[in-house]
Amino acid sequence: MKHVIVTGGSKGLGLAIVKYLLSENYTVSTCSRERNSAIDELLSQYSTFQWFQVEIGNAEQTAEFVRKACTWANEAKLWGVINNAGIAKEGILATFPNIETDSLLQINLHGAIYLAREALRIFLSQNSAGRIINISSIIGSRGYTGLAAYSASKAGLDGLTRALARENGRRNITVNSIAPGYLDTEMSSTLSDKKREQIIRRTPMHRLGHVDDITPLVGFLLSDGASFITGQTITIDGGITN
Amino acid sequence: MKNLKNLIIEKTRKIITEKGVDCPTITLNSEFLNDLPMDSLDLATLIVSLEISTGLDPFRDGFKTFHTVDELINLYTEANS
Ligand SMILES: NC(=O)c1ccc[n+]([C@@H]2O[C@H](COP(=O)([O-])OP(=O)(O)OC[C@H]3O[C@@H](n4cnc5c(N)ncnc54)[C@H](OP(=O)(O)O)[C@@H]3O)[C@@H](O)[C@H]2O)c1
Numbered sequence: 260m261k262h263v264i265v266t267g268g269s270k271g272l273g274l275a276i277v278k279y280l281l282s283e284n285y286t287v288s289t290c291s292r293e294r295n296s297a298i299d300e301l302l303s304q305y306s307t308f309q310w311f312q313v314e315i316g317n318a319e320q321t322a323e324f325v326r327k328a329c330t331w332a333n334e335a336k337l338w339g340v341i342n343n344a345g346i347a348k349e350g351i352l353a354t355f356p357n358i359e360t361d362s363l364l365q366i367n368l369h370g371a372i373y374l375a376r377e378a379l380r381i382f383l384s385q386n387s388a389g390r391i392i393n394i395s396s397i398i399g400s401r402g403y404t405g406l407a408a409y410s411a412s413k414a415g416l417d418g419l420t421r422a423l424a425r426e427n428g429r430r431n432i433t434v435n436s437i438a439p440g441y442l443d444t445e446m447s448s449t450l451s452d453k454k455r456e457q458i459i460r461r462t463p464m465h466r467l468g469h470v471d472d473i474t475p476l477v478g479f480l481l482s483d484g485a486s487f488i489t490g491q492t493i494t495i496d497g498g499i500t501n
Numbered sequence: 502m503k504n505l506k507n508l509i510i511e512k513t514r515k516i517i518t519e520k521g522v523d524c525p526t527i528t529l530n531s532e533f534l535n536d537l538p539m540d541s542l543d544l545a546t547l548i549v550s551l552e553i554s555t556g557l558d559p560f561r562d563g564f565k566t567f568h569t570v571d572e573l574i575n576l577y578t579e580a581n582s
Contacts, residue, residue, distance in 0.1 A: 383542065383545055426542075429540075430542060
């Protein structure tokens with residue numbers, strides 16, 4: 260059995276990734292700040308699933324999370340980590356409070372760096388291969404009005420992906436980013452109807468993305484078939500950035 | 502705690518031999534990245550495994566440079582005091 264850690268697995272894309280990986284027989288640990296009914300349901304359904312309350316962005320809590328998750332997973336060795344937890348906050352930068360920038364970067368970027376560090380320490384000390392997947396966004400490369408800090412955090416994640424891929428490739432550790440377009444989740448629920456229509460109109464596939472459009476790629480990047488793919492940011496956006 | 506000097510030399514040797522290469526004699530003056538068949542990831546592996554077995558992290562408060570086995574032993578001895 261292979262153990263995969265997914266951050267932010269209580270909702271949206273993270274929850275879909277957790278369900279997908281459980282159905283593919285991975286042992287899965289996840290975390291979020293709050294426990295909800297989706298987590299309760301999975302805990303009652305799968306003995307191969309565990310949830311921890313963690314504030315991603317806090318280095319000590321992240322280290323503790325990885326330690327506890329790996330102890331819980333026991334025989335199932337750590338195989339992959341998926342940096343999915345993230346927040347989006349909207350506002351024109353000129354009036355965007357610095358404190359909001361700090362907390363966004365702390366979660367979206369620092370949090371991912373802390374988790375990657377913990378995972379790499381385990382991969383190196385077990386002398387094993389491994390996979391790191393960062394959930395980025397097309398906004399990291401394209402930008403979006405009102406999402407400057409978010410965009411910077413995702414561009415940062417893609418930089419992290421490229422650097423870690425170079426640094427750790429010789430140990431058979433791959434690192435990739437997945438950059439979804441606009442997904443229909445709680446995060447995008449604040450989009451106005453007008454914006455939503457505009458995005459759909461500009462998307463060749465003529466719809467918003469669904470979390471199930473993303474999960475198969477996560478599965479593939481964790482599989483043996485993806486062992487030569489590293490340092491990439493792979494876009495899944497229905498063609499909108501074409 | 503086990504003698505730090507022996508522990509560091511023993512773990513260094515283990516990392517080198519696990520790579521499938523012959524381990525040269527490790528002296529106090531051996532430079533990890535110049536005199537021993539080790540790269541930066543091997544060195545990171547050594548630091549992580551030393552932290553696991555001793556609970557010590559001399560780098561907690563920031564970078565400290567070291568090149569030789571002796572310099573690393575000194576960093577761990579200081580962290581242990
Ligand atoms: N939705 C989109 O259109 C879209 C597009 C491209 C990329 N993405 C990216 O996809 C990822 C998932 O987004 P989503 O749409 O699924 O978001 P979501 O529905 O808001 O879910 C976010 C998840 O992360 C957790 N989380 C947030 N902050 C956390 C923290 N500090 N510590 C621990 N857990 C935390 C949340 O749980 P708690 O709130 O209980 O902590 C929740 O489980 C994000 O990285 C996002 O940037 C989303």
